[in-house]
Structures are given as C-alpha cells and as structure tokens.
Amino acid sequence: MPLEKRKFNEEEIVTLTSEFLNAGTDTTTTALQWIMANLVKYPKIQNKLWLEIKSVMGDNDDEEIKEDDLQKIPYLKAVILEGLRRHPPGHFVLPHRTTEDTVLGGFWVPKNGTINFMVADMGWDPKVWEDPMAFNPERFLKTDDFNGEVFDLTGSREIKMMPFGVGRRICPALGLALLHLEYFVGNMIWKYEWKAMDGDSISLDEKQEFTVVMKTPLKAQISARKKI
Numbered sequence: 001m002p003l004e005k006r007k008f009n010e011e012e013i014v015t016l017t018s019e020f021l022n023a024g025t026d027t028t029t030t031a032l033q034w035i036m037a038n039l040v041k042y043p044k045i046q047n048k049l050w051l052e053i054k055s056v057m058g059d060n061d062d063e064e065i066k067e068d069d070l071q072k073i074p075y076l077k078a079v080i081l082e083g084l085r086r087h088p089p090g091h092f093v094l095p096h097r098t099t100e101d102t103v104l105g106g107f108w109v110p111k112n113g114t115i116n117f118m119v120a121d122m123g124w125d126p127k128v129w130e131d132p133m134a135f136n137p138e139r140f141l142k143t144d145d146f147n148g149e150v151f152d153l154t155g156s157r158e159i160k161m162m163p164f165g166v167g168r169r170i171c172p173a174l175g176l177a178l179l180h181l182e183y184f185v186g187n188m189i190w191k192y193e194w195k196a197m198d199g200d201s202i203s204l205d206e207k208q209e210f211t212v213v214m215k216t217p218l219k220a221q222i223s224a225r226k227k228i
Helices: 010-041 043-057 074-086 119-123 174-191
Strands: 102-104 107-109 192-196 206-208 212-214 220-224
Touching: 010 043, 010 074, 010 174, 010 192, 010 212, 043 074, 043 174, 043 192, 074 119, 074 174, 174 192
Parallel strands: none
Antiparallel strands: 102 107, 192 220, 206 212
C-alpha cells in the first residue's frame, strides 16, 4: 500500500478480488433480470424491440447480434436505460464526507458530515421524470441539444439518474456493463419469445441482498422465434 510503503497481504488481495467479482457480476445479472422481467410483463414493448432488431438483422435468423449492430438499435439502448432508471441494482452509492461546512440543496451540512446519494429516488423523482414508476423506454428516445446525444449517463452536464455513480469515481466498467446488457438482452429477444408463466403476473416487488433483486425471481416461458 503506497501510504504504508508495503505490498498488499493475501487477505487484502482476496478482499479486493471479491469486490471486483461482486461489483462486476451481481450488478449486471441483477439489472438483466429486472429488464427481462419488464419485457415479459409488457409484451408490447418486447415486440417493438424485436421488430426493431429484425429491421436491422433482416432474414439472418441464424446470426447473432454483434457489437457493431447494437449502434443501429436505439430502442434497445432505451430499454436498457429505462431498466437501469426504474430498477437500479444498487439504491445508493458509497457515502461521501464533507471536508468543510457547506450548504447542499438548502440544507446545512457540517464538516465531516456524511452524504448519501439515494440512486433509486433520483430516478423516480416526479419533478424530473414524467410518470416515473412506469416502464417507458420511449422517454430515452428523445434527442437532446448536445450533438444529437440521447442521454448523458455520466452526469457530466446534469444528473437525472446515476446507476453507475458520477464524477471522478464513476464505475470504471460503465461501458462494458452497457455493452453486456445490450448484447444479452438483444440476443435473447432476437432468438426467443418470452412470455409469463400461466397465472403469473410478474411481481416487481424488491428484496435487498448484495444488490436490490426481485423478491420473486423471474420465471418465464421461452420459445424459439419462428422464421417469417
């Protein structure tokens, strides 16, 4: 460790490795399950996504969606962003501490005060998002005034949601996580039709574990897409 001028010991290495594995796997798999649950719960959204994928892939039913194809499927990106807004895997980020007395949002915070950022509440703020509890990917299809960019997830201009954190300590794997989610969701919808099990209404109730997971895990009836 630089400050102590020594190397990491075995226990510290194991802890750091565990943190990398948990942060890089639990979060993505949790987000993936929430997104797929909403696509099962709202089949019209699933069908719209499939139609857009088909418009890009054409009759190449046996081909999988590649990384280059993802840029041509804006509704897929919108579905992913809406999933992260509505169901962020973590409802808060690591706490911060003030270095001096300050006023934040009209509240006085003393020096060394602890600040927590409630990620989920930010994404559900009715002052920022219209009908925030609805799953509506279309809200992310609106292009803003910044070089045609649809949405700034990094918070460099403004912060409307922060599933990956923001600023200097933003998640370093943001790009990789989005790529994985788009790739997995895109191919699972492209290859298979997902339906709710008979009598299952798909509950979106939450449960706190390492991440915020589905209280009732997703169960779906999956069938291969028929060639048209």
